[in-house]
Ligand SMILES: Nc1ccn([C@@H]2O[C@H](COP(=O)(O)OP(=O)(O)OP(=O)(O)O)[C@@H](O)[C@H]2O)c(=O)n1
């Protein structure tokens with residue numbers, strides 16, 4: 001059985017504003033609904049687990065009613081950090097298979113990328129999507145900084161897809177602030193993580209600027 005664990009338990013501090021960023025409307029539809037639809041379009045049989053702060057779950061139910069949104073999904077409680085939110089969601093993974101952990105605020109992941117990550121994970125057990133760095137990168141050293149070879153780096157996206165038992169075992173480790181994604185948690189057990197090509201439109205909506213990019217992507221039919 002395959003799962004999509006969609007995390008939307010954050011505070012959205014960098015976005016600011018009253019309404020949490022996962023509920024903001026782009027092209028007339030809340031970000032989070034677009035994200036769930038992407039996984040359902042990939043596989044209508046997939047088990048979707050949505051992680052939301054408990055205080056936002058009633059609002060989400062209302063929003064679903066308002067938008068006649070009926071894609072089946074379970075709801076888990078958000079945690080203090082992304083790590084804790086994923087861990088809460090993993091409690092709903094009860095059968096062997098693959099789990100793709102995806103940021104609720106990445107609605108523009110392509111069907112090809114979702115399929116690529118799940119298919120490769122069936123063989124490799126741990127797969128994450130990445131894209132090239134397109135700008136020059138500098139490393140800060142003391143008071144100064146130096147250029148580093150950008151070809152030696154990749155930018156990491158989601159969905160990060162893992163064998164369910166492996167991921168559950170990884171999330172039994174004690175939390176450290178180094179765990180900024182799921183790959184870092186799995187790697188801490190000494191398990192290698194494989195890279196797959198991501199899609200550049202798969203932005204994480206983090207700041208008000210990203211919302212403008214999201215609207216432009218929709219307007220230009222690039223999505
Ligand atoms: N305690 C947390 C923190 C983050 N996330 C989720 O992890 C994803 C990536 O995090 P980010 O974009 O940083 O979201 P926020 O933590 O909400 O943003 P900020 O850091 O600006 O507060 C988001 O879908 C976010 O909801 C989560 O489920 N639980």
Ligand SMILES: C[C@](O)(CO)[C@H](O)COP(=O)(O)O
Pocket residue numbers: 082103156157158180181182204
């Ligand atoms: C998981 C992630 O989106 C991969 O790029 C990223 O690490 C989330 O980081 P954030 O600090 O929660 O924004």
